[in-house]
Amino acid sequence: xxxxxxxxxxxxxxxxxxxxxxxxxxxxxxxxxxxxxxxxxxxxxxxxxxxxxxxxxxxxxxxxxxxxxxxxxxxxxxxxxxxxxxxxxxxxxxxxxxxxxxxxxxxxxxxxxxxxxxxxxxxxxxxxxxxxxxxxxxxx
Ligand SMILES: *[C@@H]1O[C@H](CO)[C@@H](O)[C@H](O)[C@H]1NC(C)=O
Ligand SMILES: *[C@@H]1O[C@H](CO)[C@@H](O)[C@H](O)[C@H]1NC(C)=O
Numbered sequence: 001x002x003x004x005x006x007x008x009x010x011x012x013x014x015x016x017x018x019x020x021x022x023x024x025x026x027x028x029x030x031x032x033x034x035x036x037x038x039x040x041x042x043x044x045x046x047x048x049x050x051x052x053x054x055x056x057x058x059x060x061x062x063x064x065x066x067x068x069x070x071x072x073x074x075x076x077x078x079x080x081x082x083x084x085x086x087x088x089x090x091x092x093x094x095x096x097x098x099x100x101x102x103x104x105x106x107x108x109x110x111x112x113x114x115x116x117x118x119x120x121x122x123x124x125x126x127x128x129x130x131x132x133x134x135x136x137x138x139x140x
Pocket of ligand 2: 063066
């Protein structure tokens with residue numbers, strides 16, 4: 001009886017946790033271009049340590065943020081804006097509102113959006129044409 005009850009209780013707790021995670025709203029982090037967005041996304045879709053958000057998304061994001069000071073001021077703004085753009089492309093996609101989305105699909109989406117996010121935020125002027133290619137060399 002007791003074990004039956006605790007099984008039900010455990011199930012309820014697990015279901016609640018899944019519901020809470022599904023309802024997680026990562027959009028504020030996306031608007032800020034904060035790399036913690038990927039932690040939020042990973043939790044929301046239970047992607048795990050080797051899923052796209054933590055294994056690649058957050059890793060690349062942190063790498064850029066960590067190197068930010070080596071970029072010019074315009075380059076730093078570009079980094080922030082590109083990350084906002086990539087994160088918001090996820091939040092605004094149908095994938096984000098579909099509980100059945102596979103975590104790797106977020107990677108494909110970012111890959112597709114990357115060129116547009118780079119160019120729209122001035123890759124050609126702020127990065128490619130920076131003094132002595134300072135920014136371009138950093139990205140390399
Ligand atoms: C990003 O978000 C996390 C979690 O909310 C917060 O602790 C951190 O200070 C934020 N980072 C920046 C750079 O704003
Ligand atoms: C940031 O970069 C420095 C120097 O390249 C490195 O020592 C440090 O481990 C990096 N930190 C993170 C969080 O990647």
